[in-house]
Amino acid sequence: MRVAAKKVLIINCYFPEMREPIKRRNEVPDALAPVLLGGYFSREHCEVKLYNEVHSGFVEVYQPGLLAWPDMIVMTGLTAAFDRLLHVSAYAKSANPAVITVAGGHGVRCLPQYSEAFFDYSCTGDVEQIRDVIRDAFGAAYLSEDFRPRYDLAYWIKRLGYAESTRNCNFKCSFCSLTGVGLRYSPQSLEYLEDQMEAMGKRLIFFFNDNQLLGDGQESFRQRIERVQRRREAGQFKYWSGFVTDTFFWDEENIRLARETGCLSVFVGVESFDDSMWLQSVNKKQNSRMNQVDLIKRLSLIH
Numbered sequence: 001m002r003v004a005a006k007k008v009l010i011i012n013c014y015f016p017e018m019r020e021p022i023k024r025r026n027e028v029p030d031a032l033a034p035v036l037l038g039g040y041f042s043r044e045h046c047e048v049k050l051y052n053e054v055h056s057g058f059v060e061v062y063q064p065g066l067l068a069w070p071d072m073i074v075m076t077g078l079t080a081a082f083d084r085l086l087h088v089s090a091y092a093k094s095a096n097p098a099v100i101t102v103a104g105g106h107g108v109r110c111l112p113q114y115s116e117a118f119f120d121y122s123c124t125g126d127v128e129q130i131r132d133v134i135r136d137a138f139g140a141a142y143l144s145e146d147f148r149p150r151y152d153l154a155y156w157i158k159r160l161g162y163a164e165s166t167r168n169c170n171f172k173c174s175f176c177s178l179t180g181v182g183l184r185y186s187p188q189s190l191e192y193l194e195d196q197m198e199a200m201g202k203r204l205i206f207f208f209n210d211n212q213l214l215g216d217g218q219e220s221f222r223q224r225i226e227r228v229q230r231r232r233e234a235g236q237f238k239y240w241s242g243f244v245t246d247t248f249f250w251d252e253e254n255i256r257l258a259r260e261t262g263c264l265s266v267f268v269g270v271e272s273f274d275d276s277m278w279l280q281s282v283n284k285k286q287n288s289r290m291n292q293v294d295l296i297k298r299l300s301l302i303h
Helices: 033-038 064-068 079-095 106-110 127-137 190-200 218-233 252-260 275-281 292-302
Strands: 006-012 046-052 072-076 100-104 121-123 160-163 205-208 239-244 263-268
Touching: 006 033, 033 046, 033 072, 033 127, 064 079, 072 079, 079 100, 079 106, 100 106, 100 127, 121 127, 160 190, 190 218, 205 218, 218 239, 218 252, 252 263
Parallel strands: 006 046, 006 072, 072 100, 100 121, 160 205, 205 239, 239 263
Antiparallel strands: none
């Protein structure tokens, strides 16, 4: 029985602070969710396109005909991009009233009931929830049998290979959207990490797109680094980078391991040097245990 092909557009929505249709082509880190979402659609029965508004600007400005193309549009973005999800959905429905609109990400998680009024599918779960959407909207034939992230369609990712090995955060900073929706820190399987690295091919830098790389202890952290190191030794990557918190620098062993395995840089949130007032008031106690200036000086030990 012949299965009709479906056209799917996956957009990382972005609303810049200056409210102008700018393009941030050198943004680091950049969007990974469209790559992962695309990996669940059947390559045989779905034609998938990815669009990243961080890199390419507002879709209706720079690719106006694209919104009339798909049978389904999947939108994601950070919390501040929620209004942008509404914009893109309205533009898409105006261009093609039959299009199926799917929205997810932090903003939808924060406003789950409100979101239901604007999208055909409001997804409050992780990227895997798209499997249920595909089955319900199109049928099981349109679901990929094997998860294969679509790095081949991610035109904005070049020298960097983004991947996630954990989700959410083990801390409870009161200003954070992750804390607000009550998500627990969730290490992913090593097989999931391997699937992403295999699909991304050769890259100069492997980037852990995790919120907190060291959130589940040193042993798990070491296992993930060892997987990347094997591929470095095989020539797939030259360096690695990622997000950490102050806890990464508490133990010299973490710094030694990073130096020996090609760590190029780590991103760590300082937020404030005001320990007694600001850091304590927002429950960011991990930045209060040791002097932050001394910890920053330890960065030089990586190289």
